[in-house]
Each structure stands twice: as C-alpha cells, then as structure tokens.
Amino acid sequence: MLLKSLICLFPWFILAAAAEASQAKPGCKDTCGNVSIPYPFGVGEPYCYQQSGLQLVCNESYNPPRLLYSNIPLVSISLSNGTMTVGLGVTYYCYNQAGQFLNGWTWTFTLNENYYFSDTRNKFTAIGCDTNAIMSDSSVAIFKSGCMSVCANERSIVEGSCSGIGCCQTAIPKDIDECLAPENPCEKICTNMLGSFKCSCPRDYIDEGEQDGKNCTPIQNRLPILQLALETARALAYLHSAPSRPIIHRDVKSANILLDDNFTAKVADFGISKLVQLDQTQMSTLVQGTLGYLDPEYYHTSQLTEKSDVFSFGVVLVELLTGEKPICSKRSQEERSLATYFPASLKENRLFQLVEPQIINEGKSAQIIAYSELAKRCLNWKSEKRPTMKEIAMELERLKRFQIHPWTPQQRNEESTSLLSEPSDLYSVELTSYTGNASGQYSMEVMLLNVPPR
Structure with a gap:
C-alpha cells in the first residue's frame, strides 16, 4: 500500500534553472507512465539530467511504467512549485487480541542531500490505539520526531478526527544539514537553518561574526x-x-x-x-x-x-x-x-x-x-x-x-x-x-x- 500525494521533496538549488525550462531535453524521455519528466530531471543518459541527484528511473516492468527516485515512486513533478510528490509505503505493526505481535513492516528510504521534506504539505500521522510512532534518520543523529495516540475503548475514537485519540499527527522534520558539509566556514559552532546555516560561538565566548563564523571573543566572567x-x-x-x-x-x-x-x-x-x-x-x-x-x-x-x-x-x-x-x-x-x-x-x-x-x-x-x-x-x-x-x-x-x-x-x-x-x-x-x-x-x-x- 502506498500513500500518494503525501511526501514532497524540494530541490533547493535548482529552482532558478528549472524555471527556465519545463520540457525534457531533445532526444530524452519526457514521460514515464502518466508522469512528465521536465529537465533538469531526466532518465537514461547523463546528458538528460543536470546532475546525478536529479537522475530518475523509468521502470517499465509495471503497467503503466512507474517513475522512480531511488526506490520511491513519483506521482508528479512541479517545477513552478519546486516540488516532487511521491508515494511512500505505510509502516505497520499488527497484534492479536492478546497483545502478541503478528507481523509488521518498517518503511525506510534514502534522500539525496538536495532534498528535504515540506513541512507545509505533510504531516507525520499514526493511526491506532496506544501507538507510539517515531520518524528519524537512520542514526537518530540529525532529526527525530513522533507522536503517540491512545484509546480508552473503541467508542472514544471519533471518525475524521486526529487529536491524539486513535490518531495522532506531528510536523515533519525538514531541511538538509549544511553544517555537515566540510566547506562550511564556521570557526566554532554551525547551526543548520532552512536552506542555510548560522555560525556562532560556544559557551564562554561572545559571537561577533555570525556571517563568517570568525572572531569568537572569550567572555571574561561567567554569565550569572x-x-x-x-x-x-x-x-x-x-x-x-x-x-x-x-x-x-x-x-x-x-x-x-x-x-x-x-x-x-x-x-x-x-x-x-x-x-x-x-x-x-x-x-x-x-x-x-x-x-x-x-x-x-x-x-x-x-x-x-x-x-x-x-x-x-x-x-x-x-x-x-x-x-x-x-x-x-x-x-x-x-x-x-x-x-x-x-x-x-x-x-x-x-x-x-x-x-x-x-x-x-x-x-x-x-x-x-x-x-x-x-x-x-x-x-x-x-x-x-x-x-x-x-x-x-x-x-x-x-x-x-x-x-x-x-x-x-x-x-x-x-x-x-x-x-x-x-x-x-x-x-x-x-x-x-x-x-x-x-x-x-x-x-x-x-x-x-x-x-x-x-
């Protein structure tokens, strides 16, 4: 089962170039199944896409053919909005009436560093009673988010509501971490921000250079x-x-x-x-x-x-x-x-x-x-x-x-x-x-x- 039109990926550095072109390059595949493939995305030869992170795959073993980014099915690409709408699998765990685990599936995927989740177009959602759902990166070092839903009984669940009883939602963590790049100029501390980063100084220093990360001056007396x-x-x-x-x-x-x-x-x-x-x-x-x-x-x-x-x-x-x-x-x-x-x-x-x-x-x-x-x-x-x-x-x-x-x-x-x-x-x-x-x-x-x- 796939949840479609749920996850959006934003390539932040190609939008200006993308605005200039909305068609595939000559000689390159322009559709896969029902999905259009505008440049700078492309399928096949390197000439057809701007860089490796924008290479897509058209899997023709499906009917109709399925356009994929890595292992993720693509539903649509919008250059004007700078979005890719994709379909992701559903993570689930099933238990019997005695509370014993029966079966389950955890969905994992890998994003290129050029993409991040849209926090305005998505919600991390969990459905179930006494369910604790977590979303994180593989090492739980960059982000972690989640929510918990509880139920007193079936009568306490309100259809169409997701307020924590039988269903919970929370914001999707967003953005890539530019601080992980070796070329960031911060002298002391690098703080990741949406589409950018901020330099600052550590404890016992005064930050005088947030733009270039330089000139961290020691504080002579400790803050009270x-x-x-x-x-x-x-x-x-x-x-x-x-x-x-x-x-x-x-x-x-x-x-x-x-x-x-x-x-x-x-x-x-x-x-x-x-x-x-x-x-x-x-x-x-x-x-x-x-x-x-x-x-x-x-x-x-x-x-x-x-x-x-x-x-x-x-x-x-x-x-x-x-x-x-x-x-x-x-x-x-x-x-x-x-x-x-x-x-x-x-x-x-x-x-x-x-x-x-x-x-x-x-x-x-x-x-x-x-x-x-x-x-x-x-x-x-x-x-x-x-x-x-x-x-x-x-x-x-x-x-x-x-x-x-x-x-x-x-x-x-x-x-x-x-x-x-x-x-x-x-x-x-x-x-x-x-x-x-x-x-x-x-x-x-x-x-x-x-x-x-x-």
Whole structure:
C-alpha cells in the first residue's frame, strides 16, 4: 500500500534553472507512465539530467511504467512549485487480541542531500490505539520526531478526527544539514537553518561574526545563571498572568531563550503557543513540544496547562546548573532524560557531582542546594505539585538578592508563604517572537555546549 500525494521533496538549488525550462531535453524521455519528466530531471543518459541527484528511473516492468527516485515512486513533478510528490509505503505493526505481535513492516528510504521534506504539505500521522510512532534518520543523529495516540475503548475514537485519540499527527522534520558539509566556514559552532546555516560561538565566548563564523571573543566572567533564570521566569510568569488572554508557550527550552549584547534573556518563538480563556485552567490539544523538555503529564493526557511550561522551565534550570543536555545517549536508558536523571541524582546525594565546577567555585553551597530543590519541584511528574511561574520568579529573586542558609522543612514552608506576599515587579522583561538570525542576539543554548565530560 502506498500513500500518494503525501511526501514532497524540494530541490533547493535548482529552482532558478528549472524555471527556465519545463520540457525534457531533445532526444530524452519526457514521460514515464502518466508522469512528465521536465529537465533538469531526466532518465537514461547523463546528458538528460543536470546532475546525478536529479537522475530518475523509468521502470517499465509495471503497467503503466512507474517513475522512480531511488526506490520511491513519483506521482508528479512541479517545477513552478519546486516540488516532487511521491508515494511512500505505510509502516505497520499488527497484534492479536492478546497483545502478541503478528507481523509488521518498517518503511525506510534514502534522500539525496538536495532534498528535504515540506513541512507545509505533510504531516507525520499514526493511526491506532496506544501507538507510539517515531520518524528519524537512520542514526537518530540529525532529526527525530513522533507522536503517540491512545484509546480508552473503541467508542472514544471519533471518525475524521486526529487529536491524539486513535490518531495522532506531528510536523515533519525538514531541511538538509549544511553544517555537515566540510566547506562550511564556521570557526566554532554551525547551526543548520532552512536552506542555510548560522555560525556562532560556544559557551564562554561572545559571537561577533555570525556571517563568517570568525572572531569568537572569550567572555571574561561567567554569565550569572540566577540572573538568566530569573529573567526567563519573569517573562513566563507575565505570559501566564496576562490580564487579557494568558498564554502558554508550549516550547520552553534553552534554544528559545535569546541573549542580547548585555546578556539579557528574552523568551522567543511563540510558533506553537496557546491563548487561554481567563476562566480556563487546562485545554485538550494535540501534543507538541521538544523531546527532553516535554511535560510527561501533558504527553500522556493531551491536557495542556501552564504547569506544562513549568516542567520545561525546570529542565532549563538544570541545564544552566549542570551544563548537561536534556537528552544524552551516553547515559543509561533509565537516566537518558535529564528530567529523570537529575531528581534521581539528588535522591542519591550526587548533586555536587553534576554541578559545573565553576559554579561550585563561584556560588555558595546553600544557594546551589536551594536552586536545585526549586528545579526538582518544577520537574515533579504531577502538575499540581509544581510551583507556578510567579512563585518560581519570586524564589529566584530571593536567591539572587539574599545569602541564604540551609533550609529545614519548616523553614521552607514559612519562606514560601512569605514569598507569595512579597511585593515585586516581576514583569519588566522583554518578550520577542524572533526565530531567525539577528546581530547581537543568540540562544542561551550556545552557552551550554562543549561542557567537559565528568
């Protein structure tokens, strides 16, 4: 079975040439079955196509003949839109009523580096009950995406709906990775972008050359993590308590926290954020977010609340403290997620084995412990046990202003109560919808890279 008119491939560097010609070259095959073959694509002799990545095959053993790119059947080619519509096989797994595996098929294919999936013309879709579907490259090094559908029973499935019950959808990862090319000019870090790439500098460097990737200047003094965390928490607290329509960001992560030339944090990328009715505490929605930051309660129930942002922010707090990535394949399967690994390490009294040495040297142990406890509360799997962003901002404000002493449970309760009544201007912070490349702004994620292994 093939899903036709589903996957589109975009050859990004040939569109200008393609616009000048819409016919096959003289002496070259111009159709295969019902599909036209316009130049720069071609079949047969090298003269008929512009380069090897545009060579197609007409398999005449089928009736009618079938036009193929590698092992992928082509349905149509549109030079004006820069698209190829293809047919892909369906991956499936079948089980009997006892839950035992019967048979299945996993569809794999290889794309030339000149193509990427259209994120506007495609959706990765999975159909079934209690189905977890994953799409990735073969090494899971460049991209990975997926979704999960659940069913209470057959009556819970709504025909024609794909909201996570019996059917789920998510965006298709797109673009090729120009950073893998040996000729990219980046001196330090190369970040892949749609049809391009961006150069930046790693942790402890200021990026002064995003275009040519040169002149990465070392930062003399380390960025204060409390200040960055506080500014981000203030911004999210403002979003959650906006007087007109509160907003749930839904994709809080270090890559979406930008730093300007003064290292002021700005929350960015509101592409999947949700407006909330004033009297609404949660909403049912298609699960979206970033692996490693995604609230597990939201993932399993599709119920989005402001506490989903709190969980994601908890992961950012731990990243700032430890320099660890949210997902690390070098850790064991049980500890691969930082949101699981960090609380487990606290339980085993291994906190100071995780904290970056420079933070231990510059910070006070009581402050580090209090900060870690706050992060742990944010990462609670039960949303009702997580603090609000306003409470988090107040707690970070206290940690930043005062030298504290180790807490006892009674002291913590007393201080939490006083914080809620403490007057503070939490919301004097910039928000931005910036998602591209701009001088003087770079992601906080850059500061978390290249941490020496422990």
